[in-house]
Amino acid sequence: GNSVTQMEGPVTLSEEAFLTINCTYTATGYPSLFWYVQYPGEGLQLLLKATKADDKGSNKGFEATYRKETTSFHLEKGSVQVSDSAVYFCALSDSQAGTALIFGKGTTLSVSS
């Protein structure tokens, strides 16, 4: 079945450091891929998405490229800020499954000044 694997956390970085959070997936067909972010005390928010191979999703300085050949969707940011501290979830949806989302376990990012 479909699944998402993302790197274990927590990830601890200093402000302005480069961030990578790895995400790989297993899916039949051609899923859409997403990154969600959850700030403390808030609901999950869509950070970025990519709906087909080679698409690059970007938002708030974060980027991720849909790599079909490596079944990956790694999240990157060139210079993190303290305000980026949150839990990040990689997810996919399979059109055959309708609107259901399949999530990874989440990666906690902590950025210190």
Place this chain on the structure above:
Amino acid sequence: GAVVSQHPSRVICKSGTSVKIECRSLDFQATTMFWYRQFPKQSLMLMATSNEGSKATYEQGVEKDKFLINHASLTLSTLTVTSAHPEDSSFYICSATQQGRARAYEQYFGPGTRLTVT
């Protein structure tokens, strides 16, 4: 816009009792709501999908008699954990979609409810 709230944010109950969790869409009409649960260091797992005015559709392995879902209005869905046991302790999250917007990424999530059963 598109805010979803959950109440309570945390609840502790004794084994054998029932607990109700509310999920509300505050500024939009939610034709579909989803309930997820998350165990520590595990993925969010979809439990059920509910459409306003109809019975919820449960995922395989989720006991519908234990996790009662009611979606009686376009702004409110409730999840009742009946006869709760310690293994039901988890983080429960709801999400909602607006009418006419049914793509997977068009879900708006609540902040979650931490249930602890003692």
